[in-house]
Amino acid sequence: MDSMQRDLQDVSAVVRAEIRLEAEEAEREAAVSTAMHRTLADVARELMAHGDTVALDVGERIFVGPVTGVGSDLVSVDSGAWRVDVSLASLVRIRVVKRARSGGIRPLPGASGSFRGRLLELQLSGQPVEAGLAGAEEPVIGPVALVGCDHVAIGEEVGPEWFLPLTSLAFVRTREPER
Secondary structure, eight states, X not given: OHHXXXXXXXXHHHHHHHHHHHHHHHHHHHHHHHHHTOOHHHHHHHHHHHTOEEEEEETTEEEEEEEEEEOSSEEEEEETTEEEEEEGGGOOEXXXXXXXXXXXXXXXXXXXXXXXXXXXXXXXXXXXXXXXXTTOSSOEEEEEEEEOSSEEEESOTTSOOEEEETTTEEEEEEEOOOO
C-alpha cells in the first residue's frame, strides 16, 4: 500500500508540474498577444507610468526627459526648462535612456488628449512656441495665432506670418514656468 501511495503522489506531482507549465505558457502567449495590439501611445503611457527617461527622435532633433503626458496622437516630455509636445505621426523613435527605479506619473485630468488640443491650449495662452516642421532644420517661432481644421497660424493674431499644415508639424516646444 505504501508503494502505491508513493506512486500516486509521484503521478500527482507530475500532473501538477505539467499544469503549471501549461499555465505559464498560456500566460506568456497572452502577454505576447497583448503586446502585439499595443499602439505607440500605449508604449508611451507605460514609459510615463514607470517614470523612465526617454529620448524622442523627431527628424534631426532629439528631446530627452521623462514623459509627462500622452494623448491619442501626442507625447509630451519635460526637457529641462522646456515642455516638448511631439506628434506621434512625426516621431522617428522612442528610446529608453534611463530606467527609473521608482516614480512615474499618472495622466493628469484635463491634459491634452490630442496634438490639435494642445495647440488650441497654446492659442488660448498666447505664449510663444517653437514649432518644428518635418524635414525643416529651422523652427518657426512665435505665438499660436489660430488653429484651423488642417493648419496652424504662427505669429500675431492681426497678421500671422506662418501657416503650417498640421501634417507637417512635428513638435511644439514651450518654456516651462519657473518652478
